[in-house]
Amino acid sequence: MTGATNTSLLIGLTGGIGSGKSTVAAYFEKLGASYVDADIVAREVVAPGSACLAAIKTKFGDSIIQADGQLNRAALRQLIFQDPSAKQWLESLLHPVIRQHMLQQLTSSQTAYTLLVAPLLLENGLNKLVQRVVVIDVTEETQLLRATQRDSNSPEQIKAIMAAQYSRQQRLALADDVIDNNGTTEELLQQVAHLHEKYLELSGKIRHKEQ
Template identity: 70%
Template sequence: MHDSAPPLTKTSLLIGLTGGIGSGKSTVAEGFKTLGANYIDADIVAREVVALGTPCLASIAAQFGPTILQQDGTLNRAALRQIIFQDNTAKEWLEALLHPAIRQALLQQLAASQTPYTLLVAPLLFENGLDKLVQRTVVVDVAEETQLARATKRDSSSQSQIKAIMDAQMTRFQRRQRADEIIDNNGDATQLFAQIKVLHDKFLELAAKLAH
């Protein structure tokens, strides 16, 4: 429990949802949404801040040259990903540019949320200190071999690329240690939704207490 977290939403309860690549965060977030909860996805916000016409995209093009852009002027994500995995200085520069912009956009969207509780979905919730914004943290947990298989298939990436992303993230053990709640996504969809429903009811109860 993070008692010092500021009440950002109109109903004040903010839940951090995280998990490694391929763990099923998006599926879990959609499960909560079907039950009436709103969620803000840091990955979606990260794409929005580098959309066509944004100051961040202009800065990236100025830093890495026009080849970092697609023919239509949008960001070539594959090319940028390759650069930052090979060049730590480039990675640090990009993070210094994007993290403040992403954080500001996240805060604006979270503040506008009006559901009883709101989920902040972020793969690097703990690594980027976003857990300080929330009252509870939920980790979607899955076996590492399952992560690798799912993410490789979903992203059409090589196993070595997915493994590099996994290595850059907090370990499965570290995430479990930091979690207030854990959702086991090693089973089927029915088992997964049952866990989501239990936590949804728990969060509604907690939100009601905070409202009084």
């Protein structure tokens, strides 16, 4: 994978729902890194006029499309939680397309290291694409609180999403680096800055070996 990119180091950034992945990725970006966010890519591939959105509309009907032509993500989320076969169909449609788009974006990265931000990085085997995995760790109580405050989902829906993801223990067991996001913003920034310096050093060593 690194041979096909302009970046020398790929870092997988993951964590459960409500752990702060977007916030951490933005901090890394301010320090000079670039990132590809799987959630953003997932929204792009179902944009109005896309082949994926047309397939979803054909499968589930007009009610899954909002008046402005956008996908009704809340309605779709509710539907697939109630119907495992619908969830399987949707994943078989979207996952290959999302993966292709992510790889295209990673390939075009120009920074010393690049982050692949994905909530299901480990569950979907995307960690095979990266050299290191950094896990954002928070308590399950914090996950539930932050996710219900941020999203329009009920606590029951958030718990269902958490149950479908790896447990805190499973993520930590597969982590090369851990960011503790149970504390203050200042503490979080310090951890990101420390890892930024670490990844710059690792990137430099990789580039030296390749020359």
